[in-house]
Amino acid sequence: MSGAKSGSKCRLTINGRTIEAAPGTTLVDAGLSGRILVPHDCLTGQCETCRVRLVSGSVDDRGTRIADTVLACQATLIGDATIFFDEVPPVLRVGGTVTDMRSLAPDIAEVVVALNAPLEILPGQYLNVRFAGFPGRDYSPAPDLEGGYDPGEARLHVRLLPGGIVSGAIGRAIRPGHKAQIRGPLGAAFLRPGSGPLILVSGGTGFAPVWSVARAARLSQPGRDLFLVTGMRRREEVYMESALDWLIDHGALEAFATVEEDPGNRFRPGRPTHYLPSLGVDDTVIVAGSAGLVEAVRRKAVAAGARVHADPFVASRETLSMVGRLMQSLRSGASAESILSPRPQGVSAEAGPLPGGRRFEPAQEPAERRPASIGRRAGEGGS
Numbered sequence: 001m002s003g004a005k006s007g008s009k010c011r012l013t014i015n016g017r018t019i020e021a022a023p024g025t026t027l028v029d030a031g032l033s034g035r036i037l038v039p040h041d042c043l044t045g046q047c048e049t050c051r052v053r054l055v056s057g058s059v060d061d062r063g064t065r066i067a068d069t070v071l072a073c074q075a076t077l078i079g080d081a082t083i084f085f086d087e088v089p090p091v092l093r094v095g096g097t098v099t100d101m102r103s104l105a106p107d108i109a110e111v112v113v114a115l116n117a118p119l120e121i122l123p124g125q126y127l128n129v130r131f132a133g134f135p136g137r138d139y140s141p142a143p144d145l146e147g148g149y150d151p152g153e154a155r156l157h158v159r160l161l162p163g164g165i166v167s168g169a170i171g172r173a174i175r176p177g178h179k180a181q182i183r184g185p186l187g188a189a190f191l192r193p194g195s196g197p198l199i200l201v202s203g204g205t206g207f208a209p210v211w212s213v214a215r216a217a218r219l220s221q222p223g224r225d226l227f228l229v230t231g232m233r234r235r236e237e238v239y240m241e242s243a244l245d246w247l248i249d250h251g252a253l254e255a256f257a258t259v260e261e262d263p264g265n266r267f268r269p270g271r272p273t274h275y276l277p278s279l280g281v282d283d284t285v286i287v288a289g290s291a292g293l294v295e296a297v298r299r300k301a302v303a304a305g306a307r308v309h310a311d312p313f314v315a316s317r318e319t320l321s322m323v324g325r326l327m328q329s330l331r332s333g334a335s336a337e338s339i340l341s342p343r344p345q346g347v348s349a350e351a352g353p354l355p356g357g358r359r360f361e362p363a364q365e366p367a368e369r370r371p372a373s374i375g376r377r378a379g380e381g382g383s
């Protein structure tokens, strides 16, 4: 590395293009000053979208280094450096309309948004969805649980969060016909070319991106070994059995669910981390879910020298006040009971009000909030 002298500029090479920027500049800002867009989203160290590989030189990683990677929105130049990131589709904004919603589990719903224009999304990437009249939330679009995929729609797994500004409105103020604005794709935990084994780990609705990766991998990289474990807290939350069956039918080595409380005979007891295979340098690990799960898996992967891509979920801290909840309920004109009554899978939402929700459930997983240094985009549903 060549350190920068006071007043001098650093040379930063990004995917083969070299620019100059002042010491102390973040890698994202340095790229922008040279008209190079390093993929990013939150700019606060939460979402992982900007994680880049530090090929040579050195930077002040500001606590974000994992193996040879750093967060480009946090790391700053201290000398010449070379970084690399995988090219991703451009981030676009498109409109959409909610066309369907159904209950997947007592507090998880699937919401389908038809897109007004095509959006290229790599399997595992996420979208920021802003239902009209509500703040934006991040959701990973998933194939349907039987293995079908329609690029003209975004199929979202939403964790219902009592009092959640957005998830609490699904099935009430947000129903089929509701408009949405979508920005994306975002995120760095997507399927990349490769031949080594894929180890996919998820918790809660972290299954959505992992299922997207797993399905695409079986179809486009059939020679690649695939192991998938997904964890839920309670067995009635295990909403992805048909998807796990699809993966086994399509040659996955393993695809199974773990349940922490009272797993019964169908599911394995405990958490996904109890079932990780021994990892090695040829493995690629993709993990999505709560901060605790993501960090535990990432630590093991890094220790084993495996490649790891993480999609940590964080809870939005925005919740409605009691008065706000009352007003929202009055505006929607629906009773909580009518919204939260699950319907059988496959029944169209046109028949009546139904639930939805997504990323993270702080009431149930307070110990798994991610520290700021490894956080991810805000959402309400989640793991």
Ligand code: FES
Pocket (backbone or CB within 6 Å): 039, 040, 041, 042, 043, 044, 045, 046, 047, 048, 049, 050, 051, 071, 072, 073, 074
């Ligand atoms: S843009 Fe850097 S972590 Fe989100």
